Amino acid sequence: xxxxxxxxxxxxxxxxxxxxxxxxxxxxxxxxxxxxxxxxxxxxxxxxxxxxxxxxxxxxxxxxxxxxxxxxxxxxxxxxxxxxxxxxxxxxxxxxxxxxxxxxxxxxxxxxxxxxxxxxxxxxxxxxxxxxxxxxxxxxxxxxxxxxxxxxxxxxxxxxxxxxxxxxxxxx
Amino acid sequence: xxxxxxxxxxxxxxxxxxxxxxxxxxxxxxxxxxxxxxxxxxxxxxxxxxxxxxxxxxxxxxxxxxxxxxxxxxxxxxxxxxxxxxxxxxxxxxxxxxxxxxxxxxxxxxxxxxxxxxxxxxxxxxxxxxxxxxxxxxxxxxxxxxxxxxxxxxxxxxxxxxxxxxxxxxxxxxxxxxxxxxxxxxxxxxxxxxxxxxxxxxxxxxxxxxxxxxxxxxxxxxxxxxxxxxxxxxxxxxxxxxxxxxxxxxxxxxxxxxxxxxxxxxxxxxxxxxxxxxxxxxxxxxxxxxxxxxxxxxxxxxxxxxxxxxxxxxxxxxxxxxxxxxxxxxxxxxxxxxxxxxxxxxxxxxxxxxxxxxxxxxxxxxxxxxxxxxxxxxxxxxxxxxxxxxxxxxxxxxxxxxxxxxxxxxxxxxxxxxxxxxxxxxxxxxxxxxxxxxxxxxxxxxxxxxxxxxxxxxxxxxxxxxxxxxxxxxxxxxxxxxxxxxxxxxxxxxxxxxxxxxxxxxxxxxxxxxxxxxxxxxxxxxxxxxxxxxxxxxxxxxxxx
Numbered sequence: 001x002x003x004x005x006x007x008x009x010x011x012x013x014x015x016x017x018x019x020x021x022x023x024x025x026x027x028x029x030x031x032x033x034x035x036x037x038x039x040x041x042x043x044x045x046x047x048x049x050x051x052x053x054x055x056x057x058x059x060x061x062x063x064x065x066x067x068x069x070x071x072x073x074x075x076x077x078x079x080x081x082x083x084x085x086x087x088x089x090x091x092x093x094x095x096x097x098x099x100x101x102x103x104x105x106x107x108x109x110x111x112x113x114x115x116x117x118x119x120x121x122x123x124x125x126x127x128x129x130x131x132x133x134x135x136x137x138x139x140x141x142x143x144x145x146x147x148x149x150x151x152x153x154x155x156x157x158x159x160x161x162x163x164x165x166x167x168x169x170x171x172x
Numbered sequence: 173x174x175x176x177x178x179x180x181x182x183x184x185x186x187x188x189x190x191x192x193x194x195x196x197x198x199x200x201x202x203x204x205x206x207x208x209x210x211x212x213x214x215x216x217x218x219x220x221x222x223x224x225x226x227x228x229x230x231x232x233x234x235x236x237x238x239x240x241x242x243x244x245x246x247x248x249x250x251x252x253x254x255x256x257x258x259x260x261x262x263x264x265x266x267x268x269x270x271x272x273x274x275x276x277x278x279x280x281x282x283x284x285x286x287x288x289x290x291x292x293x294x295x296x297x298x299x300x301x302x303x304x305x306x307x308x309x310x311x312x313x314x315x316x317x318x319x320x321x322x323x324x325x326x327x328x329x330x331x332x333x334x335x336x337x338x339x340x341x342x343x344x345x346x347x348x349x350x351x352x353x354x355x356x357x358x359x360x361x362x363x364x365x366x367x368x369x370x371x372x373x374x375x376x377x378x379x380x381x382x383x384x385x386x387x388x389x390x391x392x393x394x395x396x397x398x399x400x401x402x403x404x405x406x407x408x409x410x411x412x413x414x415x416x417x418x419x420x421x422x423x424x425x426x427x428x429x430x431x432x433x434x435x436x437x438x439x440x441x442x443x444x445x446x447x448x449x450x451x452x453x454x455x456x457x458x459x460x461x462x463x464x465x466x467x468x469x470x471x472x473x474x475x476x477x478x479x480x481x482x483x484x485x486x487x488x489x490x491x492x493x494x495x496x497x498x499x500x501x502x503x504x505x506x507x508x509x510x511x512x513x514x515x516x517x518x519x520x521x522x523x524x525x526x527x528x529x530x531x532x533x534x535x536x537x538x539x540x541x542x543x544x545x546x547x548x549x550x551x552x553x554x555x556x557x558x559x560x561x562x563x564x565x566x567x568x569x570x571x572x573x574x575x576x577x578x579x580x581x582x583x584x585x586x587x588x589x590x591x592x593x594x595x596x597x598x599x600x601x602x603x604x605x606x607x608x609x610x611x612x613x614x615x616x617x618x619x620x621x622x623x624x625x626x627x628x629x630x631x632x633x634x635x636x637x638x639x640x641x642x643x644x645x646x647x648x649x650x651x652x653x654x655x656x657x658x659x660x661x662x663x664x665x666x667x668x669x670x671x672x673x674x675x676x677x678x679x680x681x682x683x684x685x686x687x688x689x690x691x692x693x694x695x696x697x698x699x700x701x702x703x704x705x706x707x708x709x710x711x712x713x714x715x716x717x
């Protein structure tokens with residue numbers, strides 16, 4: 001299904017709300033463009049997902065498993081719930097100050113167990129999925145370490161001897 | 173070319189050598205025989221052709237993004253074994269998924285009974301295998317570093333320079349040096365330079381399950397070349413169900429199989445006739461086929477006069493730890509590359525038997541971003557990144573030691589009669605079991621390794637974050653073990669069945685023990701030595717004989 005068709009069918013999370021969620025949970029140091037890029041990549045990732053595809057069956061198991069159902073319907077309702085919560089005390093989720101939006105997201109995530117970020121496909125809340133998707137990226141690792149590591153990217157073998165170079169301001 | 177006829181209702185394919193299975197062992201055996209001998213070679217594979225190299229980058233992208241299997245139809249519904257380690261029934265077999273790690277065993281692995289009084293000696297020594305180890309390294313392309321000669325004996329250099337140590341591994345090597353442990357770059361079947369017409373490794377870091385550029389060796393490269401040259405005919409989607417012994421002799425006369433993609437749902441029957449049959453179907457499906465080939469004359473299956481088919485299944489167990497170190501490491505530089513040592517494999521005098529390998533990797537354990545801070549509060553926005561940065565100023569090393577498990581006779585593959593595949597054949601059941609002497613050594617072994625990890629942590633002013641033992645036995649093997657005594661083994665050291673002069677079993681299933689290092693290269697060295705014997709029955713190409 002194309003993104004447009006998914007939106008029409010009501011499966012696609014609301015783009016405005018998703019942008020606001022990105023601005024709420026992702027690091028502000030990414031800047032507006034960086035946040036928009038991370039949200040767009042999350043959106044593309046959702047669009048490309050094929051529920052029920054065969055999962056990788058790695059060494060150590062003979063079990064064949066399949067990927068879970070499309071999570072977007074759940075995530076769309078969760079965004080709608082954030083919007084409804086916001087409208088109880090203000091205009092809309094997008095219009096709330098960041099701190100107020102963060103408080104709503106924290107409340108939504110308060111029952112999460114453990115501190116590990118999950119596989120985004122298994123995230124029980126859209127905010128957690130967006131966080132997990134961003135923090136699993138090579139770009140997030142580079143940002144954390146302020147270094148051009150390029151995790152899981154095709155990189156020259158010989159360069160692995162050297163300490164990764166810093167990102168510098170442009171890299172952020 | 174092979175001769176195709178029809179006998180009754182079964183198609184007949186004739187050859188000089190019929191190889192059953194198309195995994196990594198079959199690939200090097202077929203390649204060697206095709207290069208050296210005048211023989212028509214047919215290879216029979218139950219699974220489908222694998223995903224072509226050109227499609228692997230796209231498949232890898234979906235594996236990274238979603239966890240999808242990059243290998244498509246790499247298994248057959250209803251064809252699995254209870255207790256199997258992994259499923260990969262396709263052209264190339266399990267080595268389409270492998271990590272490409274290729275250490276040799278140490279000389280002691282082949283003489284544990286003589287040297288230490290435990291387990292069983294192999295009927296072949298390290299010195300006899302050394303040229304075949306080298307041949308295996310050349311055929312698949314191994315990049316390696318010569319370790320200290322007293323720890324890492326070898327008679328010839330690696331065919332490729334080693335994969336360079338990463339910045340992280342260089343720091344970790346200084347740490348292990350400080351603990352008195354000599355480590356070096358792990359030999360791997362990954363191209364450090366262009367080799368075999370394949371690309372140089374570019375650190376995509378998903379060697380297992382899939383290398384998108386072909387820098388890691390996988391058997392499909394060998395099959396592609398052999399099929400293109402016309403020197404080998406590979407018949408995929410064809411399941412060999414039993415081997416049949418000739419009336420009035422002990423020779424195998426045919427392999428009865430079913431083409432899964434022809435005829436009705438039951439497939440169409442095909443018989444493979446050959447002078448020599450080579451079972452190269454790995455540790456599970458090789459003994460399974462011999463057991464399935466039971467008949468009135470051979471009620472326990474073929475090659476099983478000793479009752480040893482399926483017995484002495486073997487492998488090694490691992491003890492692991494994650495060690496926090498005051499080092500600024502950069503997780504993600506090349507997580508699949510490691511340091512290795514044979515220091516603890518080469519002991520010659522021991523108060524109590526304990527031998528193991530040791531490997532060290534970079535790790536992100538304890539350094540990953542997290543949702544909650546130490547006080548349990550949910551972290552969002554800049555707080556989460558700041559928390560991650562605080563915890564990334566130190567590094568984590570993953571350390572792991574494989575130790576050998578001495579197999580019990582009843583560490584066994586048996587036919588699981590109620591579990592039948594679509595053709596009505598019972599599937600295998602695998603039950604790994606330590607011998608009593610191995611059980612008695614287990615706590616001592618694992619405690620010794622954990623004490624070593626503690627010592628290493630102290631040497632680096634670090635601490636163990638967590639440690640454990642994986643209970644399964646890795647790199648499984650055995651089930652058709654080799655030996656000089658037909659009463660206690662299935663094949664001789666050349667892979668020839670004691671009971672059938674024209675039947676060979678090669679590679680992993682013929683292993684006597686699991687050693688204490690990744691075992692694929694040893695399976696290949698053993699198989700290439702066995703292929704030398706198989707080839708002797710055929711003329712050398714160009715009448716060099």
